[in-house]
Amino acid sequence: MVDKNLSFSIPAKHCRGRAVRIGPVLDDILSAHNYPMQIKSLLAEAVCLTAMLGALLKEEESQLTLQAQTENGVINLLACDYRNGDVRGYVQFDAERLVREPLAPSLMALFGKGYLAITFDHPEPRGRSQGIVPLEGGSLAEAVQNYFMQSEQIPTVIRVALDLDGEHAMVGGLLVQHLPDGEEGKERLHVRMKHPEWEHVAIMGGSAQGEELVDPGLPLEDLLWRLFSESDEVRVLSGKPLIKGCRCNEEHIRDVIARFPKEDKEDMVSEDGTISIDCAFCSKKFIISGASLNN
Template identity: 75%
Template structure:
């Protein structure tokens, strides 16, 4: 397989002898573009960077073109009111709504509970027909979003999963890296999974090796993703590289899409949206662009 670029790529891999597969990702310019859409304070920027990296790792599990993965936090009484990210065919986007006053009262490193309150994480897979949409919801518990997603796979999917995510901001660049490894004995292609347990000898070995990855390795833009995998797993097992996929910031808003959205509203609601100049202004939360549509140009 051709060598991947050092950032904005996802690399899929397998460890055949241990019945494990995984993904490793590093984001650079794509993450910069997502974070630059809003003037986020550092604490919120860190959370969104972790969420976007997780979304890339989960989205890379999708096999069919046009499939979409959405990661959304539903919160109550926390600093963050809403966090939403999604992935489709390598295109990533995400944003956060938060309470500035509550954020100012937080320590330098707030807990997950402080940021999200009594929150839940919804992970939604939109797949082509006939499979359609599936969704899992887990409490936002643990030390990080990555730990909450690990809990999702254990509770909802009964799949032993290791996830590590790191974020580094230096010299004006935002770099996030992540690793996801899963144990899928006997059942990767849809057969019934056998012997799936957290203390399975095959999984114990991979979990220890994968868990040794450092934040510096995941965010080192001079270190190829392939080399991370060799360092972690190749000493005792074959590591098979499967495929690579590039990532970009991919907000899907445009004037045609905005017009389609407006068209779904009843005439009375559309009339209420019109300003004094006779226009309807719609802001995209993901990319922070405002689209101004003349009401006269709409078919009411």
């Protein structure tokens, strides 16, 4: 199984999209912690959404961050990000409360009155932009779809499917959007949420079956052509290879610590003369000698 990341466009319908199928990378991300099934399912969906949204970015140094802001929910923190093909994700949760929830808990049970923050970090001069939407609906995918429809005014269909029952985890996703001006990157004027050319594409995209999205025997290219090529040309391009992209290494950690004032760095040093740093994303621990830090 090879992780797949495709971009596609339907020029005649002024539509663009992304399709992903993630297996080995998802296994790596999920294996960092002993997550229960409810959390595995949530994180797998979030990783898929992050990969598709991140693939919309054009600049090499851009980053997409998907983060849940929770309020009295079982989940304390959900964070995923994408940069140049690197994907990572992590969930912090209340294990005692989770055991009292069903195997398929609602978003309200998991997050309470929570919000989803979607942040696009672009190189200057564009800088950062962020959209925040309530965590409402039946899934994270529905919440992200609502973000594009409400905050960005971009007609969007998103489908995500999971297969976590086998020896290896797999998630597949499809995102398709309508850009009325027919070209990415331009200002969208006079957007109509109901448009004849979009309605046809939305119906076809919404017809994608979950088993098709996670079927390793069905190439994603074939699925896209099956869905959209009946009456229109579909242009399909391979995107950047997806990898588990945790950026925790000793050099990076030393650089972060170096930004703190001398007094704060001294407070970080334990009795044995070291600073211990745990990476939540990959569950690695780094031990830094306090004496080796520049003051």
